[in-house]
Amino acid sequence: xxxxxxxxxxxxxxxxxxxxxxxxxxxxxxxxxxxxxxxxxxxxxxxxxxxxxxxxxxxxxxxxxxxxxxxxxxxxxxxxxxxxxxxxxxxxxxxxxxxxxxxxxxxxxxxxxxxxxxxxxxxxxxxxxxxxxxxxxxxxxxxxxxxxxxxxxxxxxxxxxxxxxxxxxxxxxxxxxxxxxxxxxxxxxxxxxxxxxxxxxxxxxxxxxxxxxxxxxxxxxxxxxxxxxxxxxxxxxxxxxxxxxxxxxxxxxxxxxxxxxxxxxxxxxxxxxxxxxxxxxxxxxxxxxxxxxxxxxxxxxxxxxxxxxxxxxxxxxxxxxxxxxxxxxxxxxxxxxxxxxxxxxxxxxxxxxxxxxxxxxxxxxxxxxxxxxxxxxxxxxxxxxxxxxxxxxxxx
Amino acid sequence: xxxxxxxxxxxxxxxxxxxxxxxxxxxxxxxxxxxxxxxxxxxxxxxxxxxxxxxxxxxxxxxxxxxxxxxxxxxxxxxxxxxxxxxxxxxxxxxxxxxxxxxxxxxxxxxxxxxxxxxxxxxxxxxxxxxxxxxxxxxxxxxxxxxxxxxxxxxxxxxxxxxxxxxxxxxxxxxxxxxxxxxxxxxxxxxxxxxxxxxxxxxxxxxxxxxxxxxxxxxxxxxxxxxxxxxxxxxxxxxxxxxxxxxxxxxxxxxxxxxxxxxxxxxxxxxxxxxxxxxxxxxxxxxxxxxxxxxxxxxxxxxxxxxxxxxxxxxxxxxxxxxxxxxxxxxxxxxxxxxxxxxxxx
Numbered sequence: 001x002x003x004x005x006x007x008x009x010x011x012x013x014x015x016x017x018x019x020x021x022x023x024x025x026x027x028x029x030x031x032x033x034x035x036x037x038x039x040x041x042x043x044x045x046x047x048x049x050x051x052x053x054x055x056x057x058x059x060x061x062x063x064x065x066x067x068x069x070x071x072x073x074x075x076x077x078x079x080x081x082x083x084x085x086x087x088x089x090x091x092x093x094x095x096x097x098x099x100x101x102x103x104x105x106x107x108x109x110x111x112x113x114x115x116x117x118x119x120x121x122x123x124x125x126x127x128x129x130x131x132x133x134x135x136x137x138x139x140x141x142x143x144x145x146x147x148x149x150x151x152x153x154x155x156x157x158x159x160x161x162x163x164x165x166x167x168x169x170x171x172x173x174x175x176x177x178x179x180x181x182x183x184x185x186x187x188x189x190x191x192x193x194x195x196x197x198x199x200x201x202x203x204x205x206x207x208x209x210x211x212x213x214x215x216x217x218x219x220x221x222x223x224x225x226x227x228x229x230x231x232x233x234x235x236x237x238x239x240x241x242x243x244x245x246x247x248x249x250x251x252x253x254x255x256x257x258x259x260x261x262x263x264x265x266x267x268x269x270x271x272x273x274x275x276x277x278x279x280x281x282x283x284x285x286x287x288x289x290x291x292x293x294x295x296x297x298x299x300x301x302x303x304x305x306x307x308x309x310x311x312x313x314x315x316x317x318x319x320x321x322x323x324x325x326x327x328x329x330x331x332x333x334x335x336x337x338x339x340x341x342x343x344x345x346x347x348x349x350x351x352x353x354x355x356x357x358x359x360x361x362x363x364x365x366x367x368x369x370x371x372x373x374x375x376x377x378x379x380x381x382x383x384x385x386x387x388x389x390x391x392x393x394x395x396x
Numbered sequence: 397x398x399x400x401x402x403x404x405x406x407x408x409x410x411x412x413x414x415x416x417x418x419x420x421x422x423x424x425x426x427x428x429x430x431x432x433x434x435x436x437x438x439x440x441x442x443x444x445x446x447x448x449x450x451x452x453x454x455x456x457x458x459x460x461x462x463x464x465x466x467x468x469x470x471x472x473x474x475x476x477x478x479x480x481x482x483x484x485x486x487x488x489x490x491x492x493x494x495x496x497x498x499x500x501x502x503x504x505x506x507x508x509x510x511x512x513x514x515x516x517x518x519x520x521x522x523x524x525x526x527x528x529x530x531x532x533x534x535x536x537x538x539x540x541x542x543x544x545x546x547x548x549x550x551x552x553x554x555x556x557x558x559x560x561x562x563x564x565x566x567x568x569x570x571x572x573x574x575x576x577x578x579x580x581x582x583x584x585x586x587x588x589x590x591x592x593x594x595x596x597x598x599x600x601x602x603x604x605x606x607x608x609x610x611x612x613x614x615x616x617x618x619x620x621x622x623x624x625x626x627x628x629x630x631x632x633x634x635x636x637x638x639x640x641x642x643x644x645x646x647x648x649x650x651x652x653x654x655x656x657x658x659x660x661x662x663x664x665x666x667x668x669x670x671x672x673x674x675x676x677x678x679x680x681x682x683x684x685x686x687x688x689x690x691x692x693x694x695x696x697x698x699x700x701x702x703x704x705x706x707x708x709x710x711x712x713x714x715x716x717x718x719x720x721x722x723x724x725x726x727x728x729x730x731x732x733x734x735x736x737x738x739x740x741x742x
Contacts, residue, residue, distance in 0.1 A: 271585060
């Protein structure tokens with residue numbers, strides 16, 4: 001284990017008997033510069049795509065990452081597989097710092113980490129046969145043609161495709177089958193970690209279930225670890241051990257999978273859950289639903305304090321000024337909120353500041369501002385009765 | 397009962413291709429009443445989009461063949477001339493598409509795009525049309541509408557663009573509004589906002605809405621009645637509660653079974669429907685779902701099932717040969733509705 005890693009303390013329990021987590025992100029930051037100019041590019045601003053996110057993934061487990069589009073979940077995934085180089089923070093794979101490695105030294109890492117993309121029809125080369133597509137990672141890693149050919153047939157069989165179809169083109173397969181080809185290609189080099197970026201979003205429900213069951217089986221048989229990115233909370237629930245909720249580049253909540261649904265602590269998580277229609281008409285009608293108004297603010301100029309405060313029904317003055325740290329509640333449930341929901345007063349007072357907290361976050365823990373200025377309590381009440389918070393942050 | 401708003405009878409759409417005749421829609425009949433939201437559900441390729449696009453006259457092409465009728469205000473949308481269609485489209489029947497970015501013109505200002513339709517149908521001045529456009533944008537929840545008239549589509553977020561599409565569809569207060577997966581490309585939070593808006597607007601204007609989707613959660617949220625399509629055919633139709641609590645067709649059971657829910661512990665394995673939908677070039681001789689149905693018997697593979705009614709519910713139709721009494725036990729899978737016991741897929 002490396003010495004000065006803040007992440008390890010918090011996640012020691014998840015890491016099971018002190019093993020080094022497979023993948024660790026420590027205060028990872030990715031800012032995209034916005035260039036402007038005719039002859040000389042000047043940087044006129046930055047998009048805060050991922051802003052100080054710390055996570056860790058123990059071997060053999062699945063970490064789900066959810067959030068609305070533009071929250072930085074895909075950018076974070078691309079950082080994790082080092083398709084992008086973080087602008088700040090540290091990425092460790094098996095304890096080894098891979099944040100700024102170049103192409104050459106990254107080669108062994110590339111073999112262990114693979115990516116499956118959202119849209120199987122645009123991530124498979126339409127002019128190549130399935131055999132070539134699945135063999136290419138192996139050929140790149142230096143495997144002989146004949147050995148690769150044999151392995152391709154094995155892999156196709158493994159993902160539930162007919163090995164006789166090696167000479168077909170991607171367009172001859174249905175959406176679900178194409179995603180299986182994408183999975184077979186990812187498996188080709190025997191990776192330890194597969195980052196799945198919305199792998200079933202483009203598929204029909206009945207086919208979604210087929211692909212998810214396949215991913216489940218592969219994880220059990222091959223001991224794989226997954227990072228599963230999705231905007232669909234019901235799919236993530238099925239596959240994940242832990243779920244991270246992101247909003248505007250920040251980590252809002254990190255929770256054991258089941259608890260996120262029974263006990264969402266962050267108001268944003270609550271809002272996300274409430275927005276999902278339940279496929280049961282009677283329960284759907286009976287449910288009290290609060291639709292959050294507005295849209296996420298612009299990540300070029302994110303709001304100060306808690307990034308969700310512009311849409312939050314419980315936001316008070318402190319939320320507008322102080323960025324909440326990630327508070328760790330019993331059971332390894334983390335949430336960055338000044339006004340946590342679904343937790344008792346005892347749980348709030350027992351909460352500790354998680355070392356995963358962003359460096360820019362304040363020291364103030366929830367419950368710490370219980371004797372606030374007189375205005376705070378009042379605005380809380382109006383916000384609640386008003387139901388929906390107005391979103392002053394318009395896109396420019 | 398008064399005459400339905402829209403009456404579709406035995407609609408058939410097929411396309412001649414190099415490989416043969418693709419039977420995209422094969423004998424679909426349904427009606428739409430005023431103030432009602434009718435959902436059409438099914439997998440991709442089930443013919444749900446072709447059905448609604450045909451109603452809009454958007455599938456007409458030299459290789460397309462049509463049969464059946466779709467009566468709207470005394471006219472027939474299937475046999476109508478292009479001229480008649482032009483008069484009807486927008487004014488009596490309008491459509492919201494799935495992907496707002498490809499349905500909006502990227503080089504035209506939003507206001508002009510909404511006003512264009514008003515100007516095409518009514519004798520009003522440009523300024524008046526733009527005023528109405530701003531008014532419509534306000535109605536569908538676009539803030540500062542007057543300022544936004546001059547914006548281009550790329551300046552809008554996905555949810556706002558879909559609102560523009562809705563404003564456009566509503567500009568002439570059509571009696572029938574077709575929404576083809578209008579929220580599939582949006583985030584759940586924005587989806588919830590848009591669904592609420594569509595629901596409210598349909599109530600206000602007393603128009604009928606046909607809502608195409610593959611998401612059963614959305615169906616439960618918005619629909620009054622449901623049509624279930626599979627491989628070009630209507631396999632079941634009924635009220636929202638009939639479809640969810642008393643589904644008759646095994647394909648509907650499979651759909652219900654494979655849905656994941658956020659409010660329940662997930663099952664160890666997700667139940668899936670085995671296999672793939674058939675190619676519409678070569679549909680099975682009997683029941684189209686037969687080859688994937690674990691309950692199928694000889695007759696299912698030989699004779700296409702008719703549309704029997706479910707006793708006691710005059711509007712609940714399904715296309716299945718199974719004995720009605722038998723279905724109740726067959727669809728019970730571990731206390732919930734599903735296609736079959738155990739893990740049926742590879």
